[in-house]
Amino acid sequence: MAKHVFVTGGVASALGKGLTASSLGRLLKMRGLRVTMQKLDPYINIDPGTMNPFEHGEVFVTDDGGETDLDLGHYERFIDENLTRSSNATTGSIYQAVLAAERRGDYLGRTVQVIPHVTDEIKRRIQRITTEDVDVMITEVGGTVGDIEILPFLESIRQWRNEVGRDNVCYIHVTLVPFIGPSGEQKTKPTQHSVTELRSRGIQPDVIVCRSDQPLSDGLKRKISGQCDVPIRNVINAADVGNIYELPLILHDEGLDTVVCETLRIERELDLSPWQALVARVEAATSPVRIGLIGKYVDLHDAYLSVAESLRHAGFHHGAKVEIEWIQAEEVEGLLADDRMTSLDGIVIPGGFGPRGVEGKIRAAGYAREHGVPCLGLCLGMQVMTVEFARNVLGLDDANSTEFNPATPHPVIDLMNDQREVTDKGGTMRLGAYYAVLQPGSKVSKAYNEPVVSERHRHRYEFNSAYRARFEEAGFLCSGTSPDKRLVEFIELEEHPFWVGTQAHPEFKSRPDRAHPLFRDLIGAALEYRTHRLGVNQVNAQSGAVEHAR
Ligand code: GLN
Numbered sequence: 121m122a123k124h125v126f127v128t129g130g131v132a133s134a135l136g137k138g139l140t141a142s143s144l145g146r147l148l149k150m151r152g153l154r155v156t157m158q159k160l161d162p163y164i165n166i167d168p169g170t171m172n173p174f175e176h177g178e179v180f181v182t183d184d185g186g187e188t189d190l191d192l193g194h195y196e197r198f199i200d201e202n203l204t205r206s207s208n209a210t211t212g213s214i215y216q217a218v219l220a221a222e223r224r225g226d227y228l229g230r231t232v233q234v235i236p237h238v239t240d241e242i243k244r245r246i247q248r249i250t251t252e253d254v255d256v257m258i259t260e261v262g263g264t265v266g267d268i269e270i271l272p273f274l275e276s277i278r279q280w281r282n283e284v285g286r287d288n289v290c291y292i293h294v295t296l297v298p299f300i301g302p303s304g305e306q307k308t309k310p311t312q313h314s315v316t317e318l319r320s321r322g323i324q325p326d327v328i329v330c331r332s333d334q335p336l337s338d339g340l341k342r343k344i345s346g347q348c349d350v351p352i353r354n355v356i357n358a359a360d361v362g363n364i365y366e367l368p369l370i371l372h373d374e375g376l377d378t379v380v381c382e383t384l385r386i387e388r389e390l391d392l393s394p395w396q397a398l399v400a401r402v403e404a405a406t407s408p409v410r411i412g413l414i415g416k417y418v419d420l421h422d423a424y425l426s427v428a429e430s431l432r433h434a435g436f437h438h439g440a441k442v443e444i445e446w447i448q449a450e451e452v453e454g455l456l457a458d459d460r461m462t463s464l465d466g467i468v469i470p471g472g473f474g475p476r477g478v479e480g481k482i483r484a485a486g487y488a489r490e491h492g493v494p495c496l497g498l499c500l501g502m503q504v505m506t507v508e509f510a511r512n513v514l515g516l517d518d519a520n521s522t523e524f525n526p527a528t529p530h531p532v533i534d535l536m537n538d539q540r541e542v543t544d545k546g547g548t549m550r551l552g553a554y555y556a557v558l559q560p561g562s563k564v565s566k567a568y569n570e571p572v573v574s575e576r577h578r579h580r581y582e583f584n585s586a587y588r589a590r591f592e593e594a595g596f597l598c599s600g601t602s603p604d605k606r607l608v609e610f611i612e613l614e615e616h617p618f619w620v621g622t623q624a625h626p627e628f629k630s631r632p633d634r635a636h637p638l639f640r641d642l643i644g645a646a647l648e649y650r651t652h653r654l655g656v657n658q659v660n661a662q663s664g665a666v667e668h669a670r
Contacts, residue, residue, distance in 0.1 A: 122250045123384040124289050126277045127260045128323075130314025131296040135331045138191030140294050140358060141260045142198035143368040147377035149199055150395060151388035153255040157195040158207045158246065159188070161262040162269035166212040167205075170546050177422030181576045181628055182207070185552025191260060193426050197631055198368070209245040211269055217241050234272050242276035256384070265293075265317045274321040290383040293318055293325035294358075297332040297340070306332060308344050315348040326383045327354045327376070335359045354379045365402050365632050368395055398633050401436050409440045409646050412464040414484045416477035418446040427470045427498065430630035434639035440647055449477030452484045461487055465653065466494040466618075466646030469501030471578070471625060475524045482508045494618035494645035496638060499579050502611055502621025503533045506583055509596050509613075523581050534584045536607075542580075550577050554602065554624070556609035562599035563620055564610045567637040573600070575609075575624030582623065583608035618645035 125144065129137040138159070145155045161168075168176050169187030180193040186205025196203055218241050222232050250257045261277065263270045281289040295311040315325060328350055330336055336357040345352040356374045361367055371377070372392065381388065411431055417423035428444055435442035445464060447455065455461050467488045469481050481501065485508040488495035497505045503521050510519035510532045518525070521533035542548045553574045558565040565571070585608065588598055600610030600622070613619040618641060630636035635643075 121284070121288060122254045123256050123386065124246070124250070124280060124284070125256060125258045125292060125380060125384075126280070126289065127258065127292045127294060128265055128274070128277075128318060128325075129261075129263070129294045130265045130317065131298075131310040133264055135294050135296055136358070137260055137294045138194045139198075139364055139367055140292075140329050140371070141191075141258050142194040143371050144292075144376060144380060145195065145199040145256075145258050146368045146395065147372055147390070148256050148258075148380070150392055151377065151381070151386075151390045153386070153388060154253055155199050155256050155258065156201065156207070156249060156251075156254050157192075157199060157203065157258045157260070158209070158249055159191050159195075159260045159262060160242065160245070160273050161189055161208065161210040162267060162273060163210055163262075164212045164215075164269070165210060166216060166546055167208070167210060173417045173423035174420055177420065178425045179578070180426065181551065181578045181625060183553040183574075183576060185547075187547065187551065187578070189262070190422060190425050191262075193429070193628065196628075197429060200631055200633075204249075206245070206249045209242070211272075214238060214241045214245065214272075235275060238272045239276045239279065242273060243280065246276070246280070256386075265314055265321070271321070274318070274323060278322040287383075287385045290327065290380050291323055291325045292327045292329060292380070294329045294331065297330045297336060297344075299333055306334070306336065306340055308340060308347060311344055312347045325350060327356060327379055329356045329358055329371075329376070331358050331360075333360050351379075363399070363402055365395075366399055369399060394633070398436075401439075402632075405436045405439050405441050407438075407440045407647070408443055409435065409438075409465050409643060409650055410443045410445055410463060411466045411468055411643075411646060412445045412447045412461065412484070414447050414449050414452060414467060414469050414481050416449050416472055418448050421446065424470050426625075426627040426630070427468060429632075430627040430636050430639040431468065431643070433630045433632050433635040434643035436632065437635040437640050438643050438647060440643060442643065447484075449480035449484070452480035452487075456483060456487055462653075464493065465650040466642055467496075468642065469495065469497045469504060470627075471499035471501065473500070473523075478504060478521075478524050482511075486512055489613065489616065489619055492617055492649070494642055494649055495620070496618070496642040497611075497621030498627060499577075499623060499625055502623050503581060503583075505619070505621045506532050506591075506596075506611060509591065509594075510587070513594055513596070514590055521581055530587070532584050532587050533581050535580060536582050539580045549580050552576060554609075556600040556624070557603050557605075558600045558610065559597065562597060562610075563612045563618065563641070564599045564622075564638070567620075567641045569637070572603075575622065575626050576628045577624050579623065583611070617649065618642060 127141045148155050167187045178190045179187045184204045188208035261273045297306050341355040344355050356376045431442045481504040485505040510516040516530040519530035519532045520528040522531045595614045598608045599612050611621045626636045
């Protein structure tokens with residue numbers, strides 16, 4: 121029978137519960153256990169697909185087309201398993217199922233209530249992915265204890281232990297131990313209150329993970345142990361780390377996986393060596409490379425979480441430390457005018473929706489094309505590269521995507537017929553994994569080293585194939601298409617070191633120890649460009665010095 125770990129949070133949101141859960145998942149996997157993970161989100165949206173990235177950060181897309189919480193990206197990157205849409209359930213989706221059942225007459229004659237109908241549906245969601253090939257299921261409950269919306273979830277996980285037995289469930293509570301400046305002390309009171317709140321819902325945590333900026337002393341751990349009634353070994357400190365991939369090792373040193381296994385009566389040897397090797401590689405990645413990320417939500421880095429992680433993974437591959445320059449798309453014009461883009465070694469133009477910032481992204485794509493700067497376009501990024509080339513190389517004035525100008529004379533990016541009729545906003549895009557056939561000899565085919573690849577999608581608009589021949593005559597290669605050749609999936613310039621775009625979102629498939637081929641080659645090209653760039657500057661500086669001496 122599968123064992124269950126439930127992770128809740130208290131005191132504050134954004135404590136890194138997802139990273140803690142993911143790190144535990146990896147540690148259990150390194151004990152040879154088969155692990156899967158799930159996020160239960162108490163908000164009422166059916167899924168995060170319709171939310172603004174400023175509200176919620178990136179929407180992570182699964183192979184089966186689920187639009188899910190960004191924590192699923194951490195899960196996939198840490199436990200190295202592809203998850204499905206079933207790994208994310210929200211209050212909205214749970215009520216949707218309960219209400220559909222009510223209309224079908226499944227509860228005929230009865231009053232439909234939170235307990236048992238909603239709680240049963242929550243438990244069904246957990247059960248549904250706890251298949252026979254799972255040894256440990258880790259369920260993270262979003263939000264913090266004390267939120268109104270979280271109550272049915274806490275009630276469901278409380279019932280769970282009673283139903284499956286004490287040795288099959290472990291409750292982990294993640295809290296914050298803040299440092300209060302004026303008194304110069306770390307404070308345990310918020311943790312105590314949070315655990316009291318959890319207990320009032322019938323859940324006594326087995327393990328408390330304390331987030332803090334500085335390490336906790338043993339004395340403080342003893343205090344938390346006494347106040348919250350958990351053995352002192354089960355008080356785990358997760359002090360801030362510079363590199364998230366170090367977290368599994370730190371939590372292991374603190375004993376997290378050991379106490380979880382004790383609670384669950386699991387006896388398995390741990391082999392940490394693969395992860396130690398990864399962390400060693402991360403630490404050795406020091407040679408700097410500067411990548412400009414041209415986005416519209418750049419103030420909230422979580423909006424581009426998987427893109428940023430993919431860039432970093434690619435850096436690990438090359439022994440390079442990727443410094444991301446977060447560039448607001450609307451500011452590109454001004455940066456170009458002031459010559460301030462010249463310190464970049466590469467550019468990534470990520471996905472996005474709506475017209476704001478699009479012209480800036482087009483300018484950035486043009487700058488990269490004209491100056492031989494390595495550039496990778498993802499989804500909208502690929503679309504703006506197409507528009508840029510149409511306007512400035514093919515001379516198609518006012519070429520655009522019909523998303524931004526429905527009346528453009530040259531709709532080089534346009535809706536497919538099956539998207540024209542869509543009126544519903546939720547879950548109606550082209551979503552999830554689709555195959556593409558790559559053109560032999562192209563840059564993308566060399567990068568992937570495979571003839572057919574599968575990538576995840578999330579978009580409505582497409583390259584307009586009516587223009588394809590004109591693009592290709594001018595050296596803009598459509599280097600990957602859908603197997604039926606109708607849709608253009610990859611583009612690149614023949615005469616450029618690396619100017620590559622994809623209609624897909626490859627960032628969702630990069631892993632820390634297996635950088636995605638496109639990001640890997642972007643960083644490879646950026647490192648070369650940097651050598652050239654700095655070499656030229658040095659020569660300029662030297663000739664400048666000579667001039668001066670004269
Ligand atoms: N807005 C574009 C479309 O819908 C691109 C989407 C994206 O970048 N994910 O096609």
